[in-house]
Amino acid sequence: MKDTAKHQGLRNQLVSQLKEKGITDLRVLDAISRIPRHLFLESSFADFAYQDKAFPIAAGQTISQPFTVAFQSQLLQVKKDDKVLEIGTGSGYQTAILCAMGAKVYSIERQNELFKQTSVFLPKLGIRPKHLSFGDGYKGLPNHAPFDSIIVTAGAPIIPSPLMAQLKVGGRLVIPLGNEHQIMTLLIRKNETQFEKHEFGEFRFVPLLENKN
Numbered sequence: 001m002k003d004t005a006k007h008q009g010l011r012n013q014l015v016s017q018l019k020e021k022g023i024t025d026l027r028v029l030d031a032i033s034r035i036p037r038h039l040f041l042e043s044s045f046a047d048f049a050y051q052d053k054a055f056p057i058a059a060g061q062t063i064s065q066p067f068t069v070a071f072q073s074q075l076l077q078v079k080k081d082d083k084v085l086e087i088g089t090g091s092g093y094q095t096a097i098l099c100a101m102g103a104k105v106y107s108i109e110r111q112n113e114l115f116k117q118t119s120v121f122l123p124k125l126g127i128r129p130k131h132l133s134f135g136d137g138y139k140g141l142p143n144h145a146p147f148d149s150i151i152v153t154a155g156a157p158i159i160p161s162p163l164m165a166q167l168k169v170g171g172r173l174v175i176p177l178g179n180e181h182q183i184m185t186l187l188i189r190k191n192e193t194q195f196e197k198h199e200f201g202e203f204r205f206v207p208l209l210e211n212k213n
């Protein structure tokens with residue numbers, strides 16, 4: 001499948017919708033205008049790729065709706081060359097957005113099927129995260145820490161303490177907290193022991209998996 005002028009037009013429409021919904025970060029909007037979301041979906045969903053909806057992908061997971069991707073990305077306040085840890089590579093779409101924003105992305109995926117697919121697929125698009133790994137997102141990537149920011153793309157009942165430990169002072173951790181429904185939560189690390197917490201309303205994610213496979 002190709003990326004055509006029609007697809008670019010649909011992305012431009014999507015960007016306009018995201019602006020109307022309150023996304024103001026120009027680097028987020030630019031990344032969404034450049035990354036071909038239809039290529040991250042199964043062919044049966046490709047015609048609907050630029051609707052602001054989530055869709056199923058392999059291994060019982062989903063690709064988040066564009067507003068959720070944009071909202072989480074905006075909360076991160078990514079700067080060029082920031083080290084960003086992503087928990088839940090999934091389809092690789094959020095990974096690609098962060099890479100397009102200039103981040104050095106370290107991403108970890110719990111589902112081996114998705115990890116293998118995305119490891120092959122992203123380089124084909126010319127997208128090269130700093131590090132992709134298969135493993136337990138609850139544990140993070142201590143060997144690559146600390147990180148400027150951490151994004152969790154699945155619903156978690158608690159904030160995993162290893163992730164808090166791997167965040168730089170001044171860093172931002174964005175995580176959907178809860179079981180059935182999640183509250184989008186931002187932690188800002190103030191010093192070695194203190195975190196500032198902000199909440200941004202209800203979202204819905206697939207659950208963050210631990211010790212599976």
